[in-house]
Ligand SMILES: Cc1ncc(COP(=O)(O)O)c(C=O)c1O
């Protein structure tokens with residue numbers, strides 16, 4: 335259930351009016367609902383109850399420490415893609431033994447850090463990476479647990495920039511090369527082959543491509559088993575999408591239904607063919623945990639009437655939320671307190687010096703300067719993809735819990751943005 339709703343004509347996050355948050359913390363500000371976050375995680379946790387399963391939240395979607403802490407306390411593991419993300423997990427009190435490390439370019443230092451903290455598994459994406467990890471683990475007198483990220487060549491039917499499991503994508507080991515790559519891995523003395531992994535793409539509304547990918551992984555696990563390479567976990571990745579509110583948009587599959595179908599497939603397979611060790615199922619959801627838990631609150635600076643278009647210039651910009659600029663993503667824009675101003679069609683744009691700096695296009699809005707707007711469903715891939723372009727400090731972040739609003743990241747000041755730099759004497 336959405337925790338963002340109008341009461342007495344004002345948009346609220348749980349029990350707090352967004353206008354009060356603007357007053358106290360300024361704009362632009364990301365606002366998250368604790369209840370929505372816990373509800374989304376519970377959908378995964380409930381579907382996994384009684385199963386050998388682990389939900390590793392893909393923290394690239396939103397890595398605020400307070401969010402990581404809340405999820406860690408619910409038992410979440412984490413899918414990371416950098417040493418920095420691992421340090422965040424640790425800072426937030428997460429358990430490194432529930433961390434899996436994805437990504438095509440892990441450095442020696444990142445491998446060392448992850449081995450020092452004894453993470454659950456490295457999702458290895460290439461043969462050179464296998465050798466590097468073997469060397470690093472050997473130099474530390476350790477064995478690294480690994481899975482191979484296999485590219486099942488399944489079309490996820492999503493935006494090309496967020497499809498990851500096709501032959502043309504940089505990710506994973508080609509399905510046809512997987513067997514040979516596993517044989518190589520199994521021979522490396524400082525690696526322990528424990529699993530298999532894939533992630534075919536993001537913002538998938540239908541689970542059919544995910545289930546097709548699962549079939550391909552199962553086929554490979556059987557083949558490997560015949561060679562004596564026994565796997566202990568199967569990681570199906572993330573990818574379940576959310577509704578962004580665009581007209582005609584299809585509904586995403588319900589998490590409980592999707593997980594139910596995954597477990598049914600795994601059970602049927604094990605009953606029919608698999609007699610080896612039990613297999614743990616891992617999920618790496620990002621957007622479906624945080625996407626609808628957050629909004630980006632912004633204030634209208636000016637209304638500008640151009641020759642062809644009307645512009646609503648706000649104080650948030652592409653540096654705060656780059657999904658529209660990067661993917662032409664459609665994000666819903668709602669007035670915080672719908673007023674009496676005449677409705678007009680606007681492009682909602684930021685102050686950055688780029689024509690690509692837009693947040694919404696051709697929206698009918700009844701706004702005037704000083705009004706507040708909320709970009710809805712902005713909890714995933716918002717602040718984590720933000721930049722300091724145009725020397726703009728990153729937005730503040732708050733979490734609402736009932737009637738209480740907690741500041742969980744303060745706004746960056748301009749001086750902080752150049753504090754790392756120096757002039758040449
Ligand atoms: C390896 C990996 N796992 C998990 C995710 C999370 O994806 P989503 O936010 O679509 O659930 C991503 C991002 O697409 C990813 O690259």
Ligand SMILES: N[C@@H](CCCC[NH3+])C(=O)O
Nearest residue numbers: 394496536537657714715
């Ligand atoms: N950043 C993307 C999702 C990519 C996920 C990373 N593999 C988005 O906002 O939709």
